[in-house]
Amino acid sequence: MRRYGLRxxxxxxxxxxFSPTCISIIRWGWGAGASTYVGPRIKHPxxxxxxxxxxxxxxxxxxxxxxxxxxxxxxxIHDFISSILPKSPPKKCPTWIDAxxxxxxxxxxxxxxxxxxxxxxxxxxxxxxxxxxxxxxxSTIAAVAEQSSNTNSANRIYLWNAKHLKNPTLLxxxxxxxxxxxxxxxxxxxxxxxxxxxxxxxxLDVWDLGSCTDSYNSAILPSxxxxxxxEAAIVTIDEGDRxxxxxxxxxxxxxxxxxxxxxxxxxxxxxxxxSRGGADIATTAATxxxxxxxxIWDRENGRRYGPISAQQQLTAVNSVDFNPNGNILAIAGIxxxxxxxxxxxxxxxxxxxINTTPQAEAFSPNGTTLAVGDSDGNIYLWNIYTxxxxxxxxxxxxxxxxxxxxxxxxxxxxxxxxxxxxYIYHVNYQPVRG
Numbered sequence: 444m445r446r447y448g449l450r451x452x453x454x455x456x457x458x459x460x461f462s463p464t465c466i467s468i469i470r471w472g473w474g475a476g477a478s479t480y481v482g483p484r485i486k487h488p489x490x491x492x493x494x495x496x497x498x499x500x501x502x503x504x505x506x507x508x509x510x511x512x513x514x515x516x517x518x519x520i521h522d523f524i525s526s527i528l529p530k531s532p533p534k535k536c537p538t539w540i541d542a543x544x545x546x547x548x549x550x551x552x553x554x555x556x557x558x559x560x561x562x563x564x565x566x567x568x569x570x571x572x573x574x575x576x577x578x579x580x581x582s583t584i585a586a587v588a589e590q591s592s593n594t595n596s597a598n599r600i601y602l603w604n605a606k607h608l609k610n611p612t613l614l615x616x617x618x619x620x621x622x623x624x625x626x627x628x629x630x631x632x633x634x635x636x637x638x639x640x641x642x643x644x645x646x647l648d649v650w651d652l653g654s655c656t657d658s659y660n661s662a663i664l665p666s667x668x669x670x671x672x673x674e675a676a677i678v679t680i681d682e683g684d685r686x687x688x689x690x691x692x693x694x695x696x697x698x699x700x701x702x703x704x705x706x707x708x709x710x711x712x713x714x715x716x717x718s719r720g721g722a723d724i725a726t727t728a729a730t731x732x733x734x735x736x737x738x739i740w741d742r743e744n745g746r747r748y749g750p751i752s753a754q755q756q757l758t759a760v761n762s763v764d765f766n767p768n769g770n771i772l773a774i775a776g777i778x779x780x781x782x783x784x785x786x787x788x789x790x791x792x793x794x795x796x797i798n799t800t801p802q803a804e805a806f807s808p809n810g811t812t813l814a815v816g817d818s819d820g821n822i823y824l825w826n827i828y829t830x831x832x833x834x835x836x837x838x839x840x841x842x843x844x845x846x847x848x849x850x851x852x853x854x855x856x857x858x859x860x861x862x863x864x865x866y867i868y869h870v871n872y873q874p875v876r877g
Contacts, residue, residue, distance in 0.1 A: 536655040537602065537612055546581045546850035548808045554875045555812040555824040558836040558855060558868040562608050565864045566601055572858045574629050574845060575865055578652075579636025581605055581849040584856065585614075586865060587630040587641050598643055600630070605849070608867065614639070614650065629668045629715075633675060638691070640677055642668045647679060649691075659695050663687060666712040671721035672769070680712045680726055686740060688721070714762060718769030723785050725763040725772050734759040737774045739785075751783060752776060761802045762845075766827070767810045775801035780815050780825075792830050803843035807852045811875055814855060816843035822857060822868075828875050836868055 566572070570588040577584055584603040601611040628642045638658070640649045642665045649659040665679035676690045689695050713735065714727040721742050729735040736750030737760045752760045752774055760776040771791065772783040780794045780801045799817040806813055813825040820841035824834035836855075844860045848870075855868045 536614075536652050537604070540578060540583045540602070540652055546579070546808075548850065549852045549872060551809045551811060552875050553809065553811065553872040554826045554828070555807055555814070555834060555852070555870050556873040557834040557871045558822070558824070559871070561854070561867045561869045563864050563866055564603060564608060564611070566599075566611065567863075570599065570863055571861045572844065572863060572865060574631075575847055575856045575858050576630050576632050576639075577605070577847060577849045577854075577856070578632050579634065579850060581851055581854070584608075584865070584867075585630060585632065585639060586611075586858075588863070589643075598641075600639075600641055605854070614655065628666060631668055631670050631677075633670050634673055635675065638675075640668055640670070642679070647677075649677070659691070661689075661695070667715035667726065669715045669717050669724075671717045672719040672765075672767075674721060676721065678715060678717055678721070678724055680715050686724070686745075688742070716763050716765050716772070718765045718772075718785060719767065720769060723765075723769065723772070725765065727760050727763055736760050737763050737772075737776075737783075739772075751788075752781075761800070762804045764804050764806055764813075766806045766813075767808060771827075773804050773806065773813050775804045775815055777801075780804065780813070794825065794830070802841075803846045803857075805846040805848050805855070807848050807870075808850055809852055812852075814846050814848070816841075816846050816857060818842060822846065822855070824870075826875065833873070834871075838866060840864075 564584070564586075566586070566588055569590050573587050573589055575584065575586045582605050584605050586601045586603075587598060588601065589598045600614040602614055603609075603611045630639070630641045632639055637652055638649050639652055640647065642648070645664070647659075647661045647663055647665055647668065648657050650656065651658040663679060664681050666681055668677055668679050670677055671688075675692055676688050678686065678688050680686045687697050689697060712726050712728045716725045718724070724740040724742060726738050726740065727735050728738055737752040738747050738749035739751055740747045750760075758777050760774055762773075762775040764773050765771070765785075766773070770785050772785055774781045774783060777800050782791045783789075784791050799819045799821075801815045801817050803816040804813060811827050813827060814822055815825060816822045816838075818841045820838045822836040822838060823832045824836070825831070826833045838857060840859045840862065842860050844858050844862070847856050848854070849856075852872075853870055855870050857866045857868065858864070
């Protein structure tokens with residue numbers, strides 16, 4: 444009798460010692476079954492039940508089978524169950540996102556002359572567009588939007604097929620298609636077209652457009668971001684008056700000589716543009732009681748100069764943009780739009796014919812045209828060679844947030860502040876005269 448009692452006590456002790464293994468198997472199998480992909484919103488109940496039974500069976504078997512290595516058994520069972528699980532399909536971006544094929548730019552002897560409304564893109568819900576960008580080949584239009592009435596906004600990144608312009612696709616993300624939980628700031632495609640960078644006031648994220656996965660994220664808090672044309676590096680400016688240049692070719696390390704200002708947290712940057720090669724970086728910024736002005740950062744020595752807009756008595760600056768060659772910076776402000784020569788550090792021309800406030804601007808990819816949107820809802824097409832307006836596009840709204848050309852220059856996207864719509868215009872061209 445005593446012998447049977449000792450045997451029962453030993454069996455019970457063995458079961459207790461093996462219970463972590465049983466619990467581990469049951470919990471792992473239950474979780475695997477709950478997360479295994481077999482269709483939209485469908486779990487894998489058979490795997491959950493089967494694994495539960497398997498774990499209980501092993502606990503009972505422990506009473507009669509000597510166990511010497513719990514870890515090896517867990518590993519073997521995990522490997523076996525993993526081999527028979529249905530495999531989740533890999534995340535991929537929509538097939539119409541072509542990251543490899545560049546667009547064919549228009550002849551530099553053509554200048555934009557007019558535009559006709561092609562369509563309106565809109566997003567549902569309480570969201571407003573903050574930034575719009577075209578992919579390298581022009582096949583994709585991307586927009587970052589934020590919830591307008593929620594202080595803890597759930598930002599979203601939308602993708603449209605530029606050929607069909609149907610309902611947008613949300614960029615796949617780990618947060619239920621929401622990107623970030625604070626104010627959306629900026630958005631930019633890499634020059635090679637294989638990455639999409641987006642920032643909010645919580646940090647910077649970069650998505651790989653081959654797999655639609657978040658390939659890089661940083662806790663830096665940029666107020667504005669841009670890619671350097673012709674390079675893979677990203678330029679960021681934060682409200683601490685500091686700039687960083689991040690290079691993915693070196694594991695997203697910071698370029699040793701960062702951009703530096705006065706290191707004052709009172710500075711607020713709203714826009715950034717980089718010249719080809721990144722020798723000059725332009726920003727719009729305001730500090731204290733001063734209105735927003737334009738500044739130039741020298742990449743070689745990391746110093747900030749300006750405000751260059753104060754030289755022409757601009758009371759406030761709304762937008763800056765470099766031409767494709769990087770030798771001209773357009774500055775749009777109250778009452779005027781000006782061209783700044785980056786080589787001579789002088790203004791080459793002053794346009795004061797616009798009686799309202801220029802709010803947004805964009806150079807055409809061939810560099811012959813500057814589109815300027817004003818507060819009355821007009822978009823003026825300026826011929827760079829003749830210094831004249833050769834076309835006007837009338838829009839239903841004003842108060843522009845931004846303008847952007849497609850890579851081939853034949854499409855112009857316009858979007859307003861606090862609006863959920865993007866206006867897509869087909870742009871007509873004519874030979875440059877003068």
